[in-house]
Amino acid sequence: MTGQAERPETETDEEISGAEAEAAETDGNDPGTALAAAEAKAAENWERYLRAAAETENVRKRAARDVKNAHKFALERFGKELLAVKDGLEMALAAAENASVESLLEGSEATLKLLGSTMQRFGIEQVDPEGEPFDPEWHEAISVQPSDAAEPGTVLTVVQKGYSLNGRLLRPAMVIVAED
Known part of the structure; x- marks a missing residue:
């Protein structure tokens, strides 16, 4: 491919600077110079690749170190x-x-x-479900008792309060439930 083919069609030789015109003529006439230029470009690209690969590895190591520290000091x-x-x-x-x-x-x-x-x-919140309907996701029934005052399936007594962390259950509430 010559320098002439790489230029847009609207350009003329007068619009190209003297150095560009000389390089275009040299590239088209001397295969040795074109090869040397291609090798230089390949070497430059290889160096860019190596720098990018090293930077990627450094980012990966830094991210791993940050995650390790986050776990360690959370x-x-x-x-x-x-x-x-x-x-x-x-x-x-x-x-x-x-x-x-x-x-x-x-x-x-x-x-x-x-x-x-x-x-x-x-973000640790207490789960105290006394008087609420029994929910097996949040409560652990340790006993069932008959009750005239409460609806069946309602928590009568909380033996041990439960806790959640930012909406996620840490420990269910231990409860006594009204019998069906």
């Missing part, structure tokens, strides 16, 4: 928040020797409230 913020709850419990135990029952009760309630707010900040 609970870091949650763990730090729980430390405040642990500190509260330790202070309550240390003060228990000289404290009244009322102050221990107040401290326990404050610690429970702190734990509840920490859990809520991280």
Whole structure:
């Protein structure tokens, strides 16, 4: 293929710069020069390929490292928040020797409230289905009792509350259900 065939038809020799015209003439007349140019272009493309392959490998390694760190430190913020709850419990135990029952009760309630707010900040919600229809997806029936006050299949008592994390069940509520 010559330089003339590569140009759009509307161009004339006057529109082509002197260097381009000279290169077009040389490419068309000297196969050795054309071969050298093709080899140089191939070498340049090979270098581009190697750089792109290396960059792709670096991105893959970086992504793998980021995923590993995400798994490793995913609970870091949650763990730090729980430390405040642990500190509260330790202070309550240390003060228990000289404290009244009322102050221990107040401290326990404050610690429970702190734990509840920490859990809520991280999307952990309590499942307390008392009075609701039994749902085997969210509740685990441990007993069935007859009841005149509740509809059959209704949760009478919650023995152990359940919990969900961002709408996904962590632990089902352990319940007693009204008999059919």
